[in-house]
Amino acid sequence: MVVREILPGIEAVGVIDWHRVAFDDLMDLPDGTTYNAYVVRGSEKTALIDTVEAEFDEEYVTNLIRAKVDAVDYIVANHAEQDHSGSLPLLLELFPMAKVVTTEKGKELLCSMVLIDEERILVVEDRDSISLGDKTLVFYPMPWVHWPETMVTWVPEDRILFSCDLFGAHLAASPLFSDNSCRLHEAAMRYYAIIMQPFRSKIREYIDAVESLSPAIIAPSHGPVHNNPSWILSLYRDWSSEEGKNLVVIPFVSMHASTRWMVERLVDALMQRGIEVRPYDLGTASPGTIAMDLIDATTIVIGSPTVHFGPHPKAAHIAFLANILKPKARYLGVIGSFGWGGKTVQSLGDMMPKLTAEMLEPVYIKGKPGEQELVAVINLADEIYKHHQDNHLV
Ligand SMILES: Cc1cc2nc3c(=O)[nH]c(=O)nc-3n(C[C@H](O)[C@H](O)[C@H](O)COP(=O)(O)O)c2cc1C
Numbered sequence: 001m002v003v004r005e006i007l008p009g010i011e012a013v014g015v016i017d018w019h020r021v022a023f024d025d026l027m028d029l030p031d032g033t034t035y036n037a038y039v040v041r042g043s044e045k046t047a048l049i050d051t052v053e054a055e056f057d058e059e060y061v062t063n064l065i066r067a068k069v070d071a072v073d074y075i076v077a078n079h080a081e082q083d084h085s086g087s088l089p090l091l092l093e094l095f096p097m098a099k100v101v102t103t104e105k106g107k108e109l110l111c112s113m114v115l116i117d118e119e120r121i122l123v124v125e126d127r128d129s130i131s132l133g134d135k136t137l138v139f140y141p142m143p144w145v146h147w148p149e150t151m152v153t154w155v156p157e158d159r160i161l162f163s164c165d166l167f168g169a170h171l172a173a174s175p176l177f178s179d180n181s182c183r184l185h186e187a188a189m190r191y192y193a194i195i196m197q198p199f200r201s202k203i204r205e206y207i208d209a210v211e212s213l214s215p216a217i218i219a220p221s222h223g224p225v226h227n228n229p230s231w232i233l234s235l236y237r238d239w240s241s242e243e244g245k246n247l248v249v250i251p252f253v254s255m256h257a258s259t260r261w262m263v264e265r266l267v268d269a270l271m272q273r274g275i276e277v278r279p280y281d282l283g284t285a286s287p288g289t290i291a292m293d294l295i296d297a298t299t300i301v302i303g304s305p306t307v308h309f310g311p312h313p314k315a316a317h318i319a320f321l322a323n324i325l326k327p328k329a330r331y332l333g334v335i336g337s338f339g340w341g342g343k344t345v346q347s348l349g350d351m352m353p354k355l356t357a358e359m360l361e362p363v364y365i366k367g368k369p370g371e372q373e374l375v376a377v378i379n380l381a382d383e384i385y386k387h388h389q390d391n392h393l394v
Contacts, residue, residue, distance in 0.1 A: 002066075003063050003066045003067045004176045006038070006160070006176070006217065006219065006225060007158050007160065007217070009040065009041040009042070009135060009158075010038060010039070010040050010041075010155070010158060010160060011038065011039050011067050012036060012037075012038055012176055012219075012225065013037050013038060013039050013048075013060065013063040013064055013067055013069075014034060014035050014036040014037035014038070014050075014052055014060070014063075014221075015034065015035055015037075015052050015053075015056040015059045015060060015063070016032070016034045016172045016173075016174075017032055017033050017034065017035065017053070017056065017172060018032045018172045019032055020032050020033050020170075020172075023170060024194075026194055026287075027170070027190065027191075027194045027195075027287075027288045027291075028286050028287075028288050029170045031170065031171050031172055031173075031183070031187060032170070032171070032172030033170040033171065033172055033222055033223070034171070034172055034173075034222055034223060035051075035052035035053050035056060035083055035084065035221065035222070036050070036168075036219065036220065036221045036222060036223075036225075037049060037050045037051055037052055037060060037084075037221075038050070038162060038219060039064070039067055039069055040132060040135055040137065040155060041069075041132070041135075042131070042132020042133035042134055042135040042136075043132070043133030043134040043135075044131070044132060044133030045073040045074070045130075045131075045132040045133060046069060046071060046072050046073055046074075046132065047072070047073060047074040047075070047076055047101075047130070047132060047137060048064075048069075048072055048074070048075045048076065048091070048098075049076045049078065049153055049162045049219075050076065050077065050078055050079070050084045050085075050162070050164065050221055051075065051077075051084060051085060051086060051087035051088050051091060052083070052084070052086060052087050053082065053083045053086045053087075054082065054086030054087060054090075054114075055086070056086075056087070057086065057087035057090045057091075060087050060091075061087075061090065061091075061094065071095070071097075072091070072095040072097075072098040073097070073098060073099070073132075074098060074099055074100075074101050074122070074130060074132075074137070075088065075091055075092075075095075075098050075099070075100050075101065076100075076101045076102070076137065076139075076153050076162070077100050077101065077102040077106055077110055078102075078150060078151050078152060078153060078162060078163075078164035078221070079106070079147060079149065079150045079151075079164045079165060079221070080102070080106050080109035080110045080113050080114075080147065080149055081113070081147060081165075082113055082114065083221075084164065084221050085110055085113060085114045086114065088100065088110070088114050088116055089114055089115065089116065092116065092117075092120055098120075099120060099121070099122040100116060100120050100121045100122065101121075101122050101124055101130065101137075101139070102121060102122075102123065102124070102149070102151070103123065103124065103125070103139075103141050103149050103151050104123050104125075105143070105148050105149035106123075106149040106150075106151065107121045107123055108149075109147070109149050124139045124151075125139075125141070126139070126140060126141055127139065127140065134157065135155055135157050135158065136155065136156055136157060137153050137154070137155060138153070138154040138155075138156060139151050139152075139153055139154075140152050140153075140154060140209065142166065142202075142206050142209070143202070144199045144202045145164075145165060145166045145196060145199060145202065145203065145206060146165060146195045146196060146198075146199060150164055150165065150166075151164070152164055152166065152210075154213060154215075158216070158217070159213075159214065159215050159216035159217065160215065160216065160217040160218075160219060161210060161213060161215040161217070161218050161219065161229075162219050162220075162221075163210070163218050163219065163220045163221075164220065164221045165191075165195060165196075165220065165221055165222065166196070166203075166206065166210075166220065167188070167218050167220045167226060167229075167232045167233075167236065168188070168191055168220035168221055168222035168223050169184055169187035169188040169190075169191050169220070169222055169223030169224070170187055170190065170191055170222055170223065171183065171184055171187035171188075171222075171223040171224065173223070173224055175224060176224065176225055177224055177225050177226075177227045178223075178224040178225065178226045178227065178228065178231065178232070179224070180228065180231045184223065184224060185235065186292075187223060188223065188232065188235060189235070189239065189292050189295065190288050190289075190291070190292055191222065191223075192235075192236070192239050192295065193288065193291035193292045193294065193295050193325070194288060194291050194325070196239075196240075197239075197291070197294070197295060197325045197326070197327065198324065198325055198326045200239070200240040200241075200242075200328070201240075203236060203240040204237075204240050204241075207233060207236050207237055207240065210229075210233065211233060215229050216229070217229065218232065239295050239296075242328050243328075244296060244297060244298030244328050244329060244330060244391070244393070245276070245296040245297070245298065245393065246274075246275055246276055246298065246388055246393035246394050247275075247276045247277070247278065247293065247296050247297045247298060247299075248270055248275055248276070248277045248278070248297060248298070248299040248300070248301060248384060249277075249278050249280070249290065249293040249294065249297040249299075249300050249301075250263055250266065250267065250277065250278065250279040250280065250300075250301045250302075250303060251279075251280045251282055251285065251290050251300075251302055251303070251315070251318045252279060252280070252281065252282060252302065252303025252304065252315070252335075252336075253281070253282040253283065253303065253304055253305070253312045253314040253315050254281075254303065254305060254337075255305055255307075255312070256305075256368075257368075258305065258336075258337035258365070258367065258368045258369060259303045259304065259305050259335065259336045259337050260281075260303075261368065261369055262303065262335050262336070262337070262363065262365070262369055262373075262377055263279050263303045263335070264279075265374055265377045265378075266301065266335065266377050266380060266381055267279050269377065269378050269380075269381030269382075270381050270384065270385075272381075273381060273382075273384075273385040273394070274394050275384065275385060275388060275394060278293050280293075282312075282314040282315065282317075282318060283314070287317070287318065287321055290318060290321075291321065291325055294322060294325055294327035294329070295327065295328075297327065297329050298328075298329060298330055298331065298387075298388060298391060298393060299329060299330070299331040299332070299333065299360075299384050299387065299388070300322065300327070300329045300331070300332050300333070300357070301332075301333035301334070301335060301360075301380075301384075302315055302318065302319060302332075302333070302334050302335075302348055303315070303334075303335050303336050304316075304334070304336045304344055304348065305336050305337050305338065305344075306336070306337075306338035306339065306341075306342040306344045308342075309341070309342035309343060309344075310342055310343060310344055310347045311344045311347055311348050311351075315336075315348065316347075316348070316351060319348050319351040319352055320351055322352055322355065323351055323352040323353065323354050323355065324354070326354050326355065327355070329355065329357045330356075330357055330358060330387065330391065331357055331358055331360055331384065331387050332349075332352065332355060332357040332358070332359050332360065333359075333360040333361075333362065333363075333380060333384070334348050334349070334362040334363075334364065335362065335363040335364065335377070335380070336363075336364055336365075337364075337365050337366070337367060337368070337369065338364060338365075338366060339366070339367065344364065345362045345364050360380065360383055360384070361379075361380065361383065363376045363377055363379075363380050
């Protein structure tokens with residue numbers, strides 16, 4: 001990849017992974033990703049901010065050669081995860097005088113994730129700083145975005161914040177800077193949905209901390225650099241708030257169309273009541289897209305038939321995902337069809353103990369629902385409407 005200047009003395013030296021299709025095997029990536037890394041050259045010393053996925057370490061080193069980085073004093077490891085720390089062992093070989101700068105927890109994790117010799121590590125605490133001469137690195141630990149060791153690095157002279165995964169996006173794009181486009185909005189939202197959503201109360205704290213720095217530039221470790229930080233900060237404010245929107249998300253699976261019939265009736269009834277609704281057939285839907293809707297949904301309704309006495313595995317998967325993402329939804333419904341018996345409704349509820357949502361009256365029907373069963377579906381729509389009204393959403 002090419003080396004690009006962000007500001008005098010600060011360059012982007014990371015790599016673009018145009019063709020990556022999945023991340024952590026959790027998130028499908030429609031538009032690839034990047035592993036961002038930066039060089040900060042002060043008048044006396046040089047620091048690297050983060051490294052890249054080990055698979056790309058030769059490209060990273062090539063970029064350092066192109067950027068004419070021939071001496072490195074510090075390698076800041078904002079986060080120990082391997083997509084940012086993978087090249088550390090090679091870099092430590094190349095630059096034997098360089099110290100890795102990280103938090104205490106980061107030290108522990110780096111030693112186990114990429115087998116770094118702890119002698120090479122310099123531990124920093126909240127607001128510790130390192131002078132590079134005419135530039136300073138100031139460290140702000142921000143645990144749980146999304147690992148326990150994460151920190152961000154601030155260069156006050158340039159008002160640039162290296163925010164690691166916070167404010168990042170899986171988006172391979174040739175422009176260095178954010179264009180605030182729908183494409184980036186979606187990539188950042190998908191990223192937030194899977195990675196940051198469970199930690200939103202911490203994220204709200206960190207947004208305050210970042211805003212108080214008043215950064216001119218936020219340079220995350222994935223996706224474009226934000227030279228208009230207010231755009232991403234306001235998106236994060238919205239996503240991380242506890243206020244849901246007038247939205248019902250309905251992930252469902254149906255083998256013989258009985259559950260589908262119910263979902264279709266529920267969708268119509270909700271639309272008639274002025275509620276935005278997004279049904280997802282779990283046979284084809286992307287879990288990443290559903291996770292994005294979980295950011296805003298006030299109500300989640302899972303549709304599943306009974307299979308071998310419990311939920312269909314695809315419904316169980318989405319319930320499990322919702323449980324780990326801990327969305328802000330206030331109401332949770334289950335609808336579906338069974339043949340002779342089982343514990344689908346109870347099992348789905350049991351799979352989501354971390355959700356604080358109130359359980360709605362389930363609509364669980366034997367066989368193919370007829371017109372008289374429509375009443376139960378309509379009642380569910382009415383109940384959802386009333387709850388959304390109570391929350392001043394409709
Ligand atoms: C592999 C398989 C296993 C099933 N196991 C159960 C079961 O344990 N209990 C039950 O009540 N129905 C069971 N059923 C019946 C379905 O729940 C029933 O056909 C339901 O109406 C299907 O809804 P759908 O059309 O939305 O797929 C099973 C069906 C299949 C295909």
